[in-house]
Amino acid sequence: MNTTEIVDRLDKEIARLRAARAVLASVDTDLLKRVKKGSGRPANTSKKVVAVKAPAKKRTMSPEGKARIAAAQKARWAKAKKAK
Template sequence: MTDGHYSISSFPSMSTTPSIDQLKRAITISEQIQKLESELASILGASVKVSAPAKVAAVAVKTGRKKRGLSAEGRARIAAAQKARWAKVKGTTAAAAPAAAPKAGKRKKGKRNLSPEARARIVAAVKRRWAKVKKAK
């Protein structure tokens, strides 16, 4: 193998010309495939010869769940949000995405800040915890 590519010589069982046994095995496999395709056609009731993967795919589409869609409004919200993200990354104004503005009924949650008192309580608790750990040593 060189640079991610395989050569024939990297596979010891493969030579440039197949042996007689390999050819016989290939013919046997080909006949089995043809037999299975005809059996599949009789099961599916198809009179037109179609390859097995296409028939299985057609059956899977018919029996599978219905594909869910996205409303135009949902797509517009996603597009506006993506435009706003790109505007933020590029450093341009978000005026290019006016639909990204929050609706009147919804309030955007801002960043939550700790009050100085709450921060002081947390710092004191951490210091007590570390003092306890150091004392235990």
């Protein structure tokens, strides 16, 4: 293939692309806006106000509470060991 043939093919391709661009540019943009979308979540049309909860604060345990839990667990272990 020589250079002349390549240039001729490129010119034809450019003409084809320009024609396709002209067709796309002539499409009515309002028509595109009116086309219903097929997928996705529907728009929320209600005017409900949704309260957002604040994140829960981290709860800490007092040393006395930890001691009570530890004593209760040790009592359970002793009871289980005695039962064996």
